[in-house]
Amino acid sequence: SSELTQDPAVSVALGQTVRITCQGDSLRSYYASWYQQKPGQAPVLVIYGKNNRPSGIPDRFSGSTSGNTASLTITGAQAEDEADYYCNSRDSSTNHVLFGGGTKLTVL
Amino acid sequence: QVQLQQWGAGLLKPSETLSLTCAVYGGSFSDHYWTWIRQPPGKGLEWIGEINHIGSTTYNPSLKSRVSISVDTSKNQFSLKLRSMTAADTAVYFCARREYNFWSGYYAIYFEYWGQGILVTVSS
Numbered sequence: 001s002s003e004l005t006q007d008p009a010v011s012v013a014l015g016q017t018v019r020i021t022c023q024g025d026s027l028r029s030y031y032a033s034w035y036q037q038k039p040g041q042a043p044v045l046v047i048y049g050k051n052n053r054p055s056g057i058p059d060r061f062s063g064s065t066s067g068n069t070a071s072l073t074i075t076g077a078q079a080e081d082e083a084d085y086y087c088n089s090r091d092s093s094t095n096h097v098l099f100g101g102g103t104k105l106t107v108l
Numbered sequence: 109q110v111q112l113q114q115w116g117a118g119l120l121k122p123s124e125t126l127s128l129t130c131a132v133y134g135g136s137f138s139d140h141y142w143t144w145i146r147q148p149p150g151k152g153l154e155w156i157g158e159i160n161h162i163g164s165t166t167y168n169p170s171l172k173s174r175v176s177i178s179v180d181t182s183k184n185q186f187s188l189k190l191r192s193m194t195a196a197d198t199a200v201y202f203c204a205r206r207e208y209n210f211w212s213g214y215y216a217i218y219f220e221y222w223g224q225g226i227l228v229t230v231s232s
Contacts, residue, residue, distance in 0.1 A: 029214065029215060030214060030215045030216060030217065031211070031214045031215070031216040033216065033217065033218035033219070035153075035219075042202055042222040042223070042224060042225050043153065043202075043219070043222060045218055045219060045220045048207070048216060048218035048220070049209060049211055049216045049218075050211055050212060050214070054220055065214075086152065086153055088153075088217070088218065088219070089217065090215070090217050092215070094169075095166055096155070096166065096168065096169070097143070097155040097158070097206075097217065098155070099145075099152060099153040099154065099155060100152070101152045102152040102153070
């Protein structure tokens with residue numbers, strides 16, 4: 001299946017740790033990349049590759065992968081982390097780019 | 109610093125053709141794939157397609173019959189045309205630079221640089 005599946009919504013208490021997951025067969029060949037999107041803004045890359053953060057992304061964001069599941073972990077969630085999060089990879093057989101449906105993170 | 113700046117008509121009538129252009133400033137134009145992504149209001153991201161500097165393209169199969177992406181290397185620009193627009197094509201359209209790497213037995217693609225996005229509304 002050439003899809004990426006994410007939970008539609010996740011919540012976390014301020015300062016606690018939250019994991020957002022992404023499942024799909026493509027993740028057996030491709031690392032997921034992760035994007036944060038706030039209302040009215042373009043997505044911002046937060047994790048790429050095995051566990052790389054672009055310049056300016058806080059180190060409370062980390063990524064991991066196991067089998068067909070990739071995870072984005074926010075350790076010590078802050079109010080400003082409330083946003084939609086999308087995972088992304090590619091179907092290795094068709095080279096088509098894939099996006100997950102997105103997870104809305106609420107920080108309580 | 110890499111910047112992508114996009115422009116084009118934001119209001120179309122049904123059956124018209126969408127035309128958007130994205131200009132790239134900074135970085136190497138020939139070392140990357142250049143991508144269009146859209147996002148309907150309140151919904152998720154959808155990949156439209158991509159092109160490289162020599163014009164090699166790949167399209168989302170759900171849009172392939174209506175989409176065309178072209179490149180102008182003399183201006184470091186790439187463009188999107190989407191024909192026969194309907195209300196279902198109403199979305200924010202983004203351009204982005206696609207990166208590609210291989211680490212530890214896994215491939216990786218990601219989009220670090222994005223255009224500002226343009227809301228395209230299809231309405232009679």
